[in-house]
Amino acid sequence: MRSARDPETPRRDPAAAPTQAMELLGQRWMLRVIWELEPGPLGFLELRRRMDNCSSSMLSVRLQTLQTAGIIVKRPDKSYELTYPGVELGRALERLWVWADRWHDTIAGTGAEGSA
Template sequence: MELLGQRWILRALWELEPGPLGFLELRRRMGNCSSSTLSERLQQLQNAGIVEKRVDKTYELSSAGIELGAALQQVWGWSERWSAHLVTCSALD
């Protein structure tokens, strides 16, 4: 769980969810994340078995990463429903 709490980890997982990306494209999609930080986060995710580096040097979610992504989708879905609920409640005030 500590790994998931680190800055840029969830964003990297989010960006890799649709499919493999090269380092430069992943960095472009992540906005303000520096190259050194992204490199460090990808290494941490690889060490945890969540991300794999392919022969073509792109990064993709491993089977564990795909399973984690499914769990995170549930959390993100809950978050969207809950924030919509909060907007509705505040509109009634």
Template sequence: MLAAMDLVGQRWILRLLWELEPGPLGFLELRRRVGNCSSSVLSERLQQLQTAWIIEKDANAQYELTPKGVELGVALEPLWNWSERWSKLGK
């Protein structure tokens, strides 16, 4: 459990999972969407997610969630829902 928490706790990991949830994206599109993340850090995070079998590259060199990644997204959904509610408290 701690290894999974260490992985998702790293900067940009949750954002990458969020961006990949709707479907595959290429490196440049991911880079555009995450904004402040450098190319080297983005490459490192994508490699970490691939090593953990959370994402994979498809035939078009786009990154997509694996079944394990989809399952992680389902597990994180309550956190995302909570953050949506929390962010609206100040408005």
């Protein structure tokens, strides 16, 4: 077993986990799914209805990706809900949503396209 001071021990990139999280969450519709599930479980059709222009096939892909990541789970009644890590993520994102709401006019002026 190598010690933490052994120069041959690979160093963990401190930006790896946040970068991976941002790559996952930066995919179109990911944040919106989390936003819609934050209050509680929803079935596919209700979630699809709330997702405006998201196609059923895209929603299915996003739900599967979030399940694989451990952020949501499909319940026996076929509805989807946030897992404990998903709830924690929702809490962390609340600050981002507050920030985005506060600075919306500034952000909108940059040409950045908004899609929660």
